[in-house]
Amino acid sequence: MEQHELRQWEARCTQEEAPHCQARCPLHIDVRSFCQKVAAGKINEAWAILYKSMPVPYITAHLCDGVCMESCLRKELGGSINMPELERHCAQHATKTPLLRPLPSKNKRVLILGGGLTALAAAWELAKKGITPTIASTDAYAEISSNLPQETLEKHTQAFEKLGVQFSTEQAPKDLESACDDWDTILVASPELTDRYACTVTDLQILQTQISSVFAVPSPWNASTIERVALGRTLAFSAERSIQNVSLIAGRENEGPFLSRLQTDVSMVSSLPLLPAGAEGYNEATAMLEAGRCMQCECMQCVNNCVFLAEFKSYPKIYARQIYNNAAIVMGTRHANKMINSCMLCGLCEEICPEDFAVQDLCLSARQEMVSASTMPPSAHEFALRDMAFANTAGMLAKNAPSASASTYAFFPGCQLPAVSPHLVESTYNYLRTVMEEPVGLFIHCCGAPAHWSGQQELSQTTTNQISSQWEAMGKPQIIAGCPTCATMFAELMPHIPTRSLWEVLEETGLPPTARSLQQPYVLHDPCSTRHDEPMRTHVRSIANTLHMNITEPHLSEVLTECCGYGGLLDSANPALSKKASQHRADVLSQCSDIEQDVLTYCAMCRDMLARTGKRTVHLLDILFPACNSALSCCNADPATVPVTGFSDRRENRIRLKEQLLTTIWNEASPERQEDLPPVSYTADATAHMEERRILQSDIRKVVQYVESTGRGLFNTKTERFVASFRPVSVTYWIEYTKDTNGYCIHNAWSHRMQIIPPK
Ligand code: SF4
Ligand code: SF4
Ligand code: SF4
Structure with a gap:
């Protein structure tokens, strides 16, 4: 920046x-x-x-x-x-x-003509700045004394004495030009005197007159009490600048009343x-x-509505400065890295801010700069990027409809729905093939959001290029996006690819006969990626309406919807804050009704993130394609109770989905999955640690493979367990395990970026 x-x-x-x-x-x-x-x-x-x-x-x-x-x-x-x-x-x-602490005397003298509030105020300000004021008035307090208690006047007089303000009852000068020889500056503090001395106020902001060292109040004036005091201060400020021979106007725009944008x-x-x-x-x-009763007026509207902005205890103006400073650091710790990577890039702040401050743009461009300057910590997004790479290789599938050489449409479920609800991909695709008159292909691929969100512009470009090539190879079909984030990515990064949302298509084709018309109340959570996709939000509401679903709109919905805690890869960069954001959203959804309602959403990640908080949440596809008999389905009659899918199971689901579809739809055998390792099992503790530490079963198996091939492992005689480590690329994985005839049992797992170098 x-x-x-x-x-x-x-x-x-x-x-x-x-x-x-x-x-x-x-x-x-x-x-x-x-x-x-x-x-x-x-x-x-x-x-x-x-x-x-x-x-x-x-x-x-x-x-x-x-x-x-x-x-x-x-x-x-x-x-x-x-x-x-x-x-x-x-x-x-x-x-x-x-205590009154006037500045040291500057040995300058200012004559103030006239008494009253303006003259007294000017004298006060000048005396504080070390300039000796002399008020030329026979009764400087005449205008105000009747309205003041004696005690107040006495306190004031004592303060004036301490400041060394002088009064003169000598005859006022006849003309100002000649009086200027005796004074450094002359201030005319009443409109009557402005007229009497024929002063012309040439600049109302600084009260300049036609004589350079004379400043005067305007005549006539229509000033309230407090405005007369302020005029006295303006006279004093002008006199001081004139004496110091500095600009009379610089930096004084807001000296008088002004309009605040707050x-x-x-x-x-x-x-x-x-x-x-x-x-x-x-x-x-x-x-x-x-x-x-004072409301302590401030803005903070974005901060009050964003868990991320509140977490870092400041507001966007300060964050912008911190981001700028962070980029300027050559050596030392970049303290703002975590903050930059914790924005969910959801865009709610921009909608809420009266000045359209888009924190997401600020944070995304900061991430892009960090990546190009090689200052982005690899740990921030590595796990999500590895997941994307897996989805786009082992989990990827791009096929035209069986026996078709090109597709008119292609269902694009994204990478998260196959990972958490593979049976819904299968059901939806089968249904689309049945009801669409032209051939419908299937294109399972990540849309590239993780690369984009992490600031990896090159990787993002590579991913969109891959999608484009594959799309061309399929005959340039119209994409039917099943994931709101994918729809956004297509619109923003691949506008040449025609895209419609699954919900729009389903409205046109009619809903599947399996759709359950549930009467129970739901609260609707719009994914934050639909913030600017009003048609998608409308189609979803229309489908819910067709099903006679009883929908409640939360306080923050549609264009003001909140992120579920996954956006911007928060889950990867700051898991603790991600949990907080999910919990916050779940609480907002709970608070919109007196009765506990299930959440209805239409994004697989939102469903997963909210379900993690314990909030009962269903995907709209769960309603359209309830418990089916697919080999992939968990066949749970109540989709809101489907357990959250772990990171390793997500990978497994993608592979199983691909195998299942290739077999059942394209009649293609999948390559046998072979592994000559002994079986590996996990204790509940180990599974929980692996989830929390983002360690996959495939990482663990690499360590086991290393142990099998090298025999290297340490035996802890106290716990009677083995410990071994392996570093496949840049992360060292550790396992604590026991081994018997049934294979390996993993009791704990952890990882770090340090490399273990064995002693020579
Ligand atoms: S801060 Fe707000 S409520 Fe308080 S006095 Fe000022 S305008 Fe009034
Ligand atoms: S984009 Fe979302 S997460 Fe980021 S500051 Fe704005 S509201 Fe908060
Ligand atoms: S960014 Fe906008 S909403 Fe947030 S504190 Fe500043 S002016 Fe207010």
């Missing part, structure tokens, strides 16, 4: 923008922090926030007229937060005041009525309650 691209990403996320109250406040008080402190009873800390950002804080806090309230998002939800009363409460009840979702917030302050103002308890 180039730096300008980083800037573009960062600019998109508005999470760090000010809430609307703060943006509207002419002084940009940090209202959220202030309310948080008051709500927690931390009055001194709340007062410190005001004291830091308000000129003449005792006076301002007392007289603030709360222009921020116009923009408060609570306005329609019980009434805007009563900031003026909360400020007054703090100013009166705070027992500690932060969007806060208040759709789930209940109304809470404003607490009236009473004649004496708030007491501690009522101030806490009123401040507690």
Whole structure:
């Protein structure tokens, strides 16, 4: 990522923008922090926030007229937060005041013409910056003193004395041009004086006049109390820049009120009525309650709806910076690798974000860059890529319909349905062959999603090329995609191949007579790959409707559906987070109804991931082709109880499916599977460890083969078990086993990337 691209990403996320109250406040008080402190009873800390950002804080806090309230998002939800009363409460009840620490004197003098809030505020700001202000007024407090308690005025006066603000009652200068010889800068703080000295304010943002070292408020003005204070601060800032001879305008765009882009979702917030302050103002308890009504407005809409974004405890603007920094590291640890590889690439964030921030694009391009720079850790996606390679070799099948030399259609079930429900591939294909008038071929292959998701662009291209060649060899049939992810991959990466979804075709052909019209309620889970495939989602709903299924739509469905935890190869890169995401989705699906409902989905992986959480889940094909008599079927009358398929069994299922189809449909004998190893069995513990550690039975058999051929194994006299290891390519596999006349029994298995080098 180039730096300008980083800037573009960062600019998109508005999470760090000010809430609307703060943006509207002419002084940009940090209202959220202030309310948080008051709500927690931390009055001194709340007062410190005001004291830091308000000129003449005792006076301002007392007289603030709360222009921020116009923009408060609570306005329609019980009434805007009563900031003026909360400020007054703090100013009166705070027992500690932060120390005033003006900057060292710059030996510069500024004359402020006129009294009142604007002049006092300008003097306060200048004095804090080490510039000596002199207020030329016979009664600087005339405008405000009647509205202020004596105690407030006294506190203010003490602070002014500490800052060294001076007052002059000498006659005001006759003309400003000649007075400029005696002062570094002159500030005109009342519209009457602006008129009297014939000042023309040439720039309203910085209050510049026709005389370069004179700044003046506009005349006439229509300024509220707090706006007069802000004008005083603007005068002071301009005077300071003029004295320091730096740009008068740079970086001051948001000095006055501005529009914030921050969007806060208040759709789930209940109304809470404003607490009236009473004649004496708030007491501690009522101030806490009123401040507690502040919603602490922020965006975080994507984070609140994504397990991955929440897991890494920040938000996309920060993630973009972390990804950029991660790529810049030459030596050392790339801490963001795990984060980059944990996005499910599901695209929900983009739909939810008011600014269309597509985290999936950011993470995918980061993965692609890591792969091309050889900085992608091989362990992140290796298992999934090995699985893809297996599906595209031993598990691959591309056949025209029996006795046809070309296919008009080809059923493409993807690689996961053959792995977890091979009988559904068989049933569906047989049904399509029966009802389609033109020849239907079968094309079992992985669509290349794992290569694409892992950032392996070359491998992705190779895979799509393989699919294209095979498709051409089959006579360029129209693809009938049985898997939503495959349909997406065809649309995005192989648009030259015409593709329709299985559900669209089944709607046209009519549903199989085996379809069970179940009356029980289901909650529908849309796979995240159908987010932008409205036709597919509609066909599925239409099929469910035809079957009179009682369907509930969850809160997050259709274009806002959530990932099941598999997308983006999360399962491979961060199994713990993948489990969390699956559980989260299962919980969301459970919460959408008072009664427990089975989940209905139409993606084999979604079915598997949700079933792993214990949530009863069925695939739509389970409903269309219920327990059949195929040799491949587990013939379970209740498909929601079909056990989750382990990694090794997935491979076995693919092979068995291929053998079964070749035999029964094409009448072709499969090559005998030969292995001259003794039988290998697994304890339940070993099976669980292998699943968790992504170790396949085929990996274990390689170790056994090595032991058989070399006799190398260690005997642990304590456990009375053997231990052996073998490194086929880049991973070393270990087994702990016993051996008897029945063969090998595996008790434990583990793996690592270190290479064991035997002593010489
Ligand atoms: S939804 Fe997320 S990415 Fe979009 S502005 Fe909000 S915090 Fe930033
Ligand atoms: S609810 Fe709080 S943070 Fe939100 S706009 Fe109102 S005062 Fe500001
Ligand atoms: S693409 Fe999905 S997983 Fe990734 S950040 Fe967006 S919502 Fe989260």
